[in-house]
Amino acid sequence: MDEKPVCPRCGQDPSPYGAIAFASAESPTAAEVICGRCAAKLQAEEIKSLDDADKLIAETEEQIELVERILSKFPEMPAAFGGLDSVAMTPMSIYRTLQNCLEACENRRLELFQAMDIGQRLRHELDKAVACQDFERAAKIKRQLEKQS
Numbered sequence: 061m062d063e064k065p066v067c068p069r070c071g072q073d074p075s076p077y078g079a080i081a082f083a084s085a086e087s088p089t090a091a092e093v094i095c096g097r098c099a100a101k102l103q104a105e106e107i108k109s110l111d112d113a114d115k116l117i118a119e120t121e122e123q124i125e126l127v128e129r130i131l132s133k134f135p136e137m138p139a140a141f142g143g144l145d146s147v148a149m150t151p152m153s154i155y156r157t158l159q160n161c162l163e164a165c166e167n168r169r170l171e172l173f174q175a176m177d178i179g180q181r182l183r184h185e186l187d188k189a190v191a192c193q194d195f196e197r198a199a200k201i202k203r204q205l206e207k208q209s
């Protein structure tokens with residue numbers, strides 16, 4: 061085991077993004093250990109709606125905040141044991157992985173948003189405004205929607 065581990069999906073060294081054991085119920089193959097970048101990409105591909113994207117983005121931002129708090133408390137983390145830096149889970153690798161997830165989610169959200177027509181976008185914005193109890197904004201969007209039809 062002198063060889064450096066590589067991600068089976070992209071063939072790159074998993075560090076500095078950390079490796080994630082990935083198993084899918086639909087996958088006929090056994091669980092594999094893939095890099096954080098590929099894991100983020102896979103997670104983003106699962107997002108089918110803007111609501112899903114918003115939820116995942118909010119969750120990821122919360123997790124990033126938590127890890128930032130840990131990192132600010134312990135700025136000097138010990139190095140991973142020899143040779144394990146590619147696969148070791150450290151607060152820093154988790155942080156980078158989360159940043160990757162966030163970026164992938166935001167890209168996916170944009171993709172979904174761009175695929176929607178103006179009416180769908182407005183209806184989504186309307187749902188969000190109502191959920192936030194921003195009725196002034198909701199009324200404004202409703203007027204825009206009426207102009208559309």
Ligand SMILES: [Zn+2]
Pocket residue numbers: 067068069070071072094095096097098099
């Ligand atoms: Zn990869």
